[in-house]
Amino acid sequence: MPMPKAISKGDQVVKIENKCSIKYQANENQYPDFIMELLEHFHTLMTPKQCNFKESFGFTNDLGVMKIFMHIESLEQLYGIDTTQQEQYRLQIDDQLNIQIQVNNHWGLVRALNTLNQLSDKGEINHLPLIIEDEPTYSYRGILIDSARHFLSVQLIERTVDSLVMNSMNTIHWHITDDESFPLLLTEYPEITHSTKYSENSFYTINDTTRIVEYASKRGVQIIPSFDSPGHSMSWGMTKELADIMMMCGSTIKQYGVLDPTLEKTYQVLESILRDFYQMFKKVKFVNFAGDEVSKTCWDQRPEIKQFMQENNINDYYELQSYYRRRQKQLWKEVIKAEQDIIYLYRKEDNLPLDKEDIIHWWGYTDQLPDVADKPNRIILMDYFPLFIDAGFGNAFGNPYSVYHTWKEIYKWTPSLPEGSLNIIIGGEVPMWGETNNQNTHFNKLYMRTSVIAETLWNPKIKETEIFASFVKRLIEMEDRMTKQGFAVTPVTHGYCRKNTELCFPILNENEEQIITE
């Protein structure tokens, strides 16, 4: 899981005899460090603890040992990709366990090794000789994590990367800051960080971000850092010096902040943050500037804003928001001279104008997609239903919040656009918003639902041909794999149905349980 695209298989089963069963048919010094680290990552997954990674290099003819020959076209380290070919691989295994891997770069190698790990994790390989030719359908296959509502440690983020690797997912959209906190250590305005952090050390330094970006890159995962403005920015203005750039709004319970887009000081601070951001995430391919949920009534609070708008021919708050976005982009592209393209959050209510290279990150309902259909932009799908995997557990105030989206509902979802849409789908994402999520619930909530989306984004066609029960069977195998690697995932079903998948899951739509609503 995800299911490869093309498989040609024989009928032999070969046991992997030796415990330390991997031999890379290469010299130890043949590969750059980042590839060695990747190989070591999979070596840890695939062999018992006592096996020495260094000893897995060298040429051998031993039967019962996986002998891996790698043909990697480019040895350049990549931090992001934009075509699906970059993750292509060809994996050929003969009945002597000679394994040929052909890839364009290390991202393809990650996917090939993951496939090999899944094929061999029961101590034998079936269907030999075997040739797999594989490539994802979408180049963006991600999750969102939120370190603003609860701080997530660097270690947890790295573990999250590990979990994605097992699922051939390739993106962490890292929603770093929000109203509640700004856990990214700034150089010129560290008071923003310090006045909102949750405990002494709960913020990320440039060392942390570099480490995370590197860790992910080596494992074929890109980091897309995000800080949200001009809404979701209360944390910017919690000190006296910066209080004026932010307006506090909301009810007594839910407080949130919106930047004042008419003040030059706002752009001074913004420029400095963007500069830090650029430095901290120099190697990433995309950034996400969000721009969602800007409260219009919030701006009503300040009469000066209206005045500014009149003086500058800004007709309404919609145009004011566009003004902010233009200036933000100008800072990013022209002043800082950053090259990364920008992703913005979009739904019906946040429908600002776009430049051609901007990417739409859709978080509305599926049936509202016609609202952005006229934009010829790249689009990432994060349909509110069913991809919001945080929903259904109550909100930060203990009140009901939406409904839980089950793994089956996610299975039923496939990326699609309304007829005539000019959007170009590059992939999809499940968001794990953090109001009621911390390290205790993180993997529970992410999985197994993220494994289901991983399959849909890699190989959406498989659903059309595979019977439902065998999908569930693969999902349960994935559950076992993840549990074995120590991820506390939510079980797909109970122990009886685990053993009787055909009985319990005969068809997709048959057994709708009646919902008790009395």
Place this chain on the structure above:
Amino acid sequence: MAFTLGMMPSPKQIERGDKTVEITKICSIKFITFDVFPDHIIQLLFHYHQLITYDEDCDFEESIQNVNLKVDGALKFEISLESNEQLYWVQNTKEEAYELEIDENLNIKIQAQNHWGLARALDTVNQLAINNEIENLPIDISDEPQYIHRGVMIDTARNFLPVKLIKRTIDALVINKLNVLHWHITDDESFPLLLSNYSQITNNSKYQKDGYFTKEDVQDIIQYASIRAVQIIPEIDTPAHVHSWGRSSELSEIIITCDTNIKQYGQLDPTLEFTYEVLKSVMQDLNDMFAKVQFIHFGGDEASIQCFEQKPSIKEFMDQHGIANYFDLQVYYRKRQKDIWINQIKSQKKIIYWYNKKDQLPADQDDIIQWWGLSSQLNEVKNRPNSFILSDFHPLYLDIGVGNAFGDRYDKYQAWKDVYKWNPKIPHNFQGNILGGETLLWGETNNQNTHFQKLFLRSSILSDTLWNPEIKKQEQFWKFTQRLSDMEDRMNKYGFPVSPFTHSYCKRQLQQCFPQLYSTKLELLFMFIIVYLI
């Protein structure tokens, strides 16, 4: 104003001073008694010694040497109990009552009837001392729970839960002053209790090689619980929820596999003598394995008429025996089951049955009714003079809202605030007697990975309500959330992966985020209407 000292559940009566004393010598903790501590109390003290000295590496042996060495800055417990007998349950709330006095020199006097009261007192001290200091000294606490039955239900039939996890669950109950672990052992899906005569029932339905409980496991769990003042209530559900009984060729005749779409539901055939033969043997095992429990839970819920209809011989039997309908057939089964239990096995243990709107068989006066219907339907059973355990479907089902075993939607998640709003409320002219309540964690989509996240902190809130329901009337909502937040920190400290109740910003701004329980007047009005309707 309510004084809670930040504790959860909150003690009933508190007198306090204004001194704060630091615990400077955590390892010099002393437990002193006039008698010799029996083994079960030593183990209880050891448990709390580990919790209190959590961050340190302290020697327990030194703490129980009965020498009168009083070290400044160390906790010095003077414990007097009326009885040193080991108890596996208690009969009334007085047995969990305790008196606790702490003076400015950290001399701690605990008085209780027995080790159950001692466990509650030790928990109070642990909560007071959690930051290595005690505030508001001198303190004088007089405490007793409102309800005797305060529990959670776990389910080992849908996903197997290892002994270790069950013990950890008991540890989690203890720091919440909860005292019941209702153990739903078997169901349609599996029967993970090793039987003596019909071991094939266990072996045919277990999920993995050693995915079942032996007699030794059961005794281990009961002992572990008793030492920590938690009672175990085992449940074997019949005549429905028994598909697992009939998976061998010898026994297939005693169950009817219900002709539903997909799910394998099974029901016992109550007309066969063979059924009662097997039942008797299972119940004999149960009585032997669980010799030291007070109650036995016989389930009795959700028997399906359609399922009985599948077998024509049943109808025939009914005609021959003057059994008018399937309701009476269930009554017949229950009578015979009870006859075996009381007259043949001669068990003294009282029986608990599930009841809701649809499951309402006659009950004898000493039967205990566990209510799993909606709160608004309690009317249905208000004329029964029985003891009741409340597990109202909303909001006490902790498993609901995250999909069912088939990946389909299954009702709505009950947020912690919903549990907070719940009180053991009875209709007018209610003839029964409320023993307490339980949160239920059915296991279809729960295993060791999700166990504590689903149980807590919602079960902590139930505990607060059942120990001291009055406190809600006096305490401001945000102060309750402060106590809840402290409980969350405590549980995290002890390694329980509980669900956070809010985000970290609100955790630091409780007064701002949780000003009142009902955020709008409209919501309040709505609640009044509902209360009025009940």
